[in-house]
Amino acid sequence: MNAPAELAAHLLPRPVPPEMLAALQEHFGARCSTARAVREQHGRDESPFDAPPPDAVVFCESTADVAAAVALAQAHGVPVIPFGVGSSLEGALLAVQGGLSLDLSRMNQVLRIEPEDLTVTVQAGVTRKQLNEAIRHEGLFFPIDPGADASLGGMAATRASGTNAVRYGTMKDNVLGLTVVTAAGEVVHTGSRARKSSAGYDLTRLFVGSEGTLGVMTEITLKLYPLPEAISAAVCHFPSIDAAVRTTIQLIQLGVPIARCELLDVNAIRALNAHDHLGLRESPMLLMEFHGSPVSVKEQAETVEGIAADFGGEGFEWATTPEARTKLWTARHHAYFSALQTRPGCRCVTTDTCVPISRLAECIQETVAEVDASGLPHFIVGHVGDGNFHVGYLIDPTLPQERETAERLNAQLVARALRMEGTCTGEHGIGLHKMGFLIDEAGAGGVALMRDIKRALDPKNIMNPGKIFAL
Amino acid sequence: MNAPAELAAHLLPRPVPPEMLAALQEHFGARCSTARAVREQHGRDESPFDAPPPDAVVFCESTADVAAAVALAQAHGVPVIPFGVGSSLEGALLAVQGGLSLDLSRMNQVLRIEPEDLTVTVQAGVTRKQLNEAIRHEGLFFPIDPGADASLGGMAATRASGTNAVRYGTMKDNVLGLTVVTAAGEVVHTGSRARKSSAGYDLTRLFVGSEGTLGVMTEITLKLYPLPEAISAAVCHFPSIDAAVRTTIQLIQLGVPIARCELLDVNAIRALNAHDHLGLRESPMLLMEFHGSPVSVKEQAETVEGIAADFGGEGFEWATTPEARTKLWTARHHAYFSALQTRPGCRCVTTDTCVPISRLAECIQETVAEVDASGLPHFIVGHVGDGNFHVGYLIDPTLPQERETAERLNAQLVARALRMEGTCTGEHGIGLHKMGFLIDEAGAGGVALMRDIKRALDPKNIMNPGKIFAL
Numbered sequence: 001m002n003a004p005a006e007l008a009a010h011l012l013p014r015p016v017p018p019e020m021l022a023a024l025q026e027h028f029g030a031r032c033s034t035a036r037a038v039r040e041q042h043g044r045d046e047s048p049f050d051a052p053p054p055d056a057v058v059f060c061e062s063t064a065d066v067a068a069a070v071a072l073a074q075a076h077g078v079p080v081i082p083f084g085v086g087s088s089l090e091g092a093l094l095a096v097q098g099g100l101s102l103d104l105s106r107m108n109q110v111l112r113i114e115p116e117d118l119t120v121t122v123q124a125g126v127t128r129k130q131l132n133e134a135i136r137h138e139g140l141f142f143p144i145d146p147g148a149d150a151s152l153g154g155m156a157a158t159r160a161s162g163t164n165a166v167r168y169g170t171m172k173d174n175v176l177g178l179t180v181v182t183a184a185g186e187v188v189h190t191g192s193r194a195r196k197s198s199a200g201y202d203l204t205r206l207f208v209g210s211e212g213t214l215g216v217m218t219e220i221t222l223k224l225y226p227l228p229e230a231i232s233a234a235v236c237h238f239p240s241i242d243a244a245v246r247t248t249i250q251l252i253q254l255g256v257p258i259a260r261c262e263l264l265d266v267n268a269i270r271a272l273n274a275h276d277h278l279g280l281r282e283s284p285m286l287l288m289e290f291h292g293s294p295v296s297v298k299e300q301a302e303t304v305e306g307i308a309a310d311f312g313g314e315g316f317e318w319a320t321t322p323e324a325r326t327k328l329w330t331a332r333h334h335a336y337f338s339a340l341q342t343r344p345g346c347r348c349v350t351t352d353t354c355v356p357i358s359r360l361a362e363c364i365q366e367t368v369a370e371v372d373a374s375g376l377p378h379f380i381v382g383h384v385g386d387g388n389f390h391v392g393y394l395i396d397p398t399l400p401q402e403r404e405t406a407e408r409l410n411a412q413l414v415a416r417a418l419r420m421e422g423t424c425t426g427e428h429g430i431g432l433h434k435m436g437f438l439i440d441e442a443g444a445g446g447v448a449l450m451r452d453i454k455r456a457l458d459p460k461n462i463m464n465p466g467k468i469f470a471l
Numbered sequence: 472m473n474a475p476a477e478l479a480a481h482l483l484p485r486p487v488p489p490e491m492l493a494a495l496q497e498h499f500g501a502r503c504s505t506a507r508a509v510r511e512q513h514g515r516d517e518s519p520f521d522a523p524p525p526d527a528v529v530f531c532e533s534t535a536d537v538a539a540a541v542a543l544a545q546a547h548g549v550p551v552i553p554f555g556v557g558s559s560l561e562g563a564l565l566a567v568q569g570g571l572s573l574d575l576s577r578m579n580q581v582l583r584i585e586p587e588d589l590t591v592t593v594q595a596g597v598t599r600k601q602l603n604e605a606i607r608h609e610g611l612f613f614p615i616d617p618g619a620d621a622s623l624g625g626m627a628a629t630r631a632s633g634t635n636a637v638r639y640g641t642m643k644d645n646v647l648g649l650t651v652v653t654a655a656g657e658v659v660h661t662g663s664r665a666r667k668s669s670a671g672y673d674l675t676r677l678f679v680g681s682e683g684t685l686g687v688m689t690e691i692t693l694k695l696y697p698l699p700e701a702i703s704a705a706v707c708h709f710p711s712i713d714a715a716v717r718t719t720i721q722l723i724q725l726g727v728p729i730a731r732c733e734l735l736d737v738n739a740i741r742a743l744n745a746h747d748h749l750g751l752r753e754s755p756m757l758l759m760e761f762h763g764s765p766v767s768v769k770e771q772a773e774t775v776e777g778i779a780a781d782f783g784g785e786g787f788e789w790a791t792t793p794e795a796r797t798k799l800w801t802a803r804h805h806a807y808f809s810a811l812q813t814r815p816g817c818r819c820v821t822t823d824t825c826v827p828i829s830r831l832a833e834c835i836q837e838t839v840a841e842v843d844a845s846g847l848p849h850f851i852v853g854h855v856g857d858g859n860f861h862v863g864y865l866i867d868p869t870l871p872q873e874r875e876t877a878e879r880l881n882a883q884l885v886a887r888a889l890r891m892e893g894t895c896t897g898e899h900g901i902g903l904h905k906m907g908f909l910i911d912e913a914g915a916g917g918v919a920l921m922r923d924i925k926r927a928l929d930p931k932n933i934m935n936p937g938k939i940f941a942l
Contacts, residue, residue, distance in 0.1 A: 116724055116829035159669040170667050172676070173644060188916040194825040195857045196641050197894035198630040198680055200901055200909050200939050201921045205643070205676035209669055226726035253587055255697035296767045354665040358587035386666045423668035430671055438671050445659040449928065450672045456927035457920065468671050 016055040042101040048347035051094035054101040071185030084151030090431025124153025143168035158429035159209035166385030179219035183458035212464035228291035260289035261385035275338035349406040353417035354388035354426030388426035487526040513572035519818035522565035525572040542656030555622030561902025595624025614639035629900035630680035637856030650690035654929035683935035699762035731760035732856035746809035747802040820877040824888035825859035825897030859897035
């Protein structure tokens with residue numbers, strides 16, 4: 001069940017040869033490292049998988065740096081793996097064939113804020129928190145918020161979303177344009193600062209979600225939003241997960257423009273209480289947020305309170321101050337790390353299915369029954385307004401049967417989601433972990449098209465090879 | 472300046488050979504036609520360009536029909552051009568190398584409405600009005616509305632938008648999944664019914680906007696929206712186009728969730744008054760619509776009235792009944808055809824630039840000065856909330872100098888929009904007409920990537936060849 005190790009066994013290493021290393025050292029000086037600690041830090045991510053580290057790491061500071069490194073890799077047929085903050089959950093960063101890790105964390109400049117157009121251009125290493133700090137004084141915010149403080153480049157590469165996607169969409173909806181270094185080491189610009197365009201193939205959306213396998217995104221132009229006039233957050237407790245999910249389904253079907261609608265199960269709440277001292281009641285909970293004018297926020301909240309009451313929701317607690325709201329959402333973003341701490345030494349196998357909202361209650365109910373029966377420590381959090389939820393299995397990495405159980409449960413959940421016309425991954429990407437599931441989901445024909453595109457844009461297969469699909 | 476004719480001169484005809492025609496006739500019977508009138512009807516669109524008609528037309532009734540026709544075309548290396556209702560404005564449907572027109576208008580079944588998930592699956596020949604008729608009883612609507620009653624397949628192929636895009640996005644944002652017949656004649660499904668996914672390359676958005684050059688979309692799964700609880704439409708008159716545009720810019724920057732915000736110049740209003748007997752005042756006008764709860768609609772309307780007043784907007788007239796609203800919007804959708812009737816026998820050269828909203832006033836102002844100076848009959852309508860506007864030049868097709876003037880003005884406008892970081896086409900596509908502009912906009916590198924993708928997915932170049940870019 002250790003898919004990456006199995007896969008890696010079929011892939012030949014393509015190490016950085018000495019002459020390429022010399023050229024890298026000449027270009028990058030001390031910004032090119034082969035130190036074991038540096039390579040190991042760039043050879044793992046938040047996935048539960050292990051792989052050998054890359055052969056070298058270069059710290060890029062510009063698009064020109066990236067182009068220079070990729071051109072060398074192209075000349076030598078060596079893999080190139082872009083690295084932001086290392087928060088992939090699916091092994092997208094693992095150097096399964098060795099090669100070069102391109103660390104983009106020093107490309108952390110917010111290049112250009114255009115408040116009148118509600119756009120910003122950033123280097124790919126800027127993180128979501130850094131971006132929001134930089135634009136807050138303009139009265140603007142960027143809504144996409146995966147659990148980690150990920151880089152915008154990594155978020156674009158995995159088509160990330162988070163808690164606000166139910167209202168503001170995902171990275172697919174919020175990237176206007178890109179600067180990309182192609183596999184040939186050439187610099188290409190996609191999109192524009194216009195809000196819409198019908199100008200040829202949608203290269204922007206082809207790169208968004210391609211997990212570094214088609215090119216390296218170095219600069220990203222994003223949509224921004226005015227900070228809402230009024231914001232109100234609330235928690236509401238339910239007698240069961242099912243009741244919380246049915247409340248969500250109804251408010252989505254009614255078209256309530258809720259900004260965030262998050263499910264937390266009892267295990268997740270316990271972890272948050274322990275980590276963030278929230279003192280939340282230990283029953284299934286929705287954590288919600290409403291954005292709009294004061295009147296509209298009040299109206300949305302009243303509608304949702306009414307629906308929740310019909311399903312036994314109670315104990316509505318409103319977070320009215322920015323501090324109280326920030327405390328709640330910071331805790332929510334800590335859910336993954338808080339849960340990890342409930343079982344010292346554990347690794348987490350995370351599921352990421354997303355189903356049509358009408359099937360969500362059934363999907364979660366069947367899954368919970370299966371997971372509870374397994375006895376494996378776990379927690380559930382969900383962007384349920386989108387039909388997306390995560391089961392995190394906290395496995396002891398020294399016990400192979402725990403990983404096997406987690407992977408079996410994950411496979412069963414994915415099969416269920418696909419039967420329900422959903423997807424194996426709502427926001428984490430395929431990486432190494434879900435390559436088999438992608439074939440189930442997209443079909444052999446769909447994956448064949450992806451392979452054709454990959455071969456056309458990266459004939460030597462140097463861009464993050466071994467990810468998304470096998471060639 | 473007759474770009475298509477020039478282009479066609481470099482392209483060799485690839486006619487349907489007799490043995491392929493025989494095979495088509497065997498499969499399609501009377502649904503395969505070589506009658507001159509049928510071919511000519513499929514050999515023109517709403518663009519001002521002329522080209523020889525296709526060699527044959529087949530009327531497809533299923534994905535299997537499309538697959539059979541494409542497989543034959545693939546075997547014989549013959550062009551295939553999907554045809555919906557023929558409303559392309561850019562020559563996307565012209566058979567510049569001859570070949571086979573695939574008429575999809577009989578694929579007009581609404582296959583599956585899932586009101587609980589706010590999704591619908593249609594065959595590609597269903598038109599936008601037909602779809603809205605079919606879902607209205609569920610309390611749902613589909614917002615994308617190009618001027619023509621286009622087919623959903625054609626709308627997906629050109630990444631269309633229309634008057635509601637400022638709030639509901641474009642076809643890119645509203646297609647969840649596709650059934651596509653590839654150039655090899657294989658049937659592939661993309662996407663799912665989940666609201667979001669990170670599962671591999673975004674094939675859905677690669678096909679959306681590809682203008683039939685990568686495959687034939689035969690079935691489309693779309694997002695739907697609950698009919699708003701309250702809807703209110705209004706017209707407001709301004710002392711100048713500039714005042715109307717500045718009102719728009721401010722309301723967008725404030726984040727007012729306006730559903731529609733359309734500019735009409737005096738020439739457009741005169742045409743509508745003549746065609747639809749609206750009796751509108753002949754001064755630059757915004758035609759707006761607000762969607763939401765009664766309270767929210769009232770609030771939005773008050774905000775916008777206040778902004779408009781600051782720019783001299785007056786004569787706010789509210790259309791409160793559905794009938795009055797329908798009359799206004801039907802007239803707006805007739806703008807193109809109404810304008811054509813103001814100059815009998817004319818053809819229309821339509822521009823489609825879209826710029827960041829902060830540059831919109833400047834862009835329109837410079838354009839109006841230039842256009843007025845030209846003396847060419849014209850009108851301006853704009854989805855100004857998106858930064859997108861159309862100048863329609865009404866040219867006498869027997870006077871080459873008029874076409875030349877229109878094309879020169881169009882080229883100047885595109886150059887202006889690109890300088891302002893916009894796009895040459897917000898919603899009409901590249902077709903034949905804007906191939907040169909695409910190179911200016913996407914750069915040689917961007918177009919090279921598009922060509923690589925095209926060659927990978929359609930090695931024999933049979934899918935609507937000669938469009939978007941030259942190979």
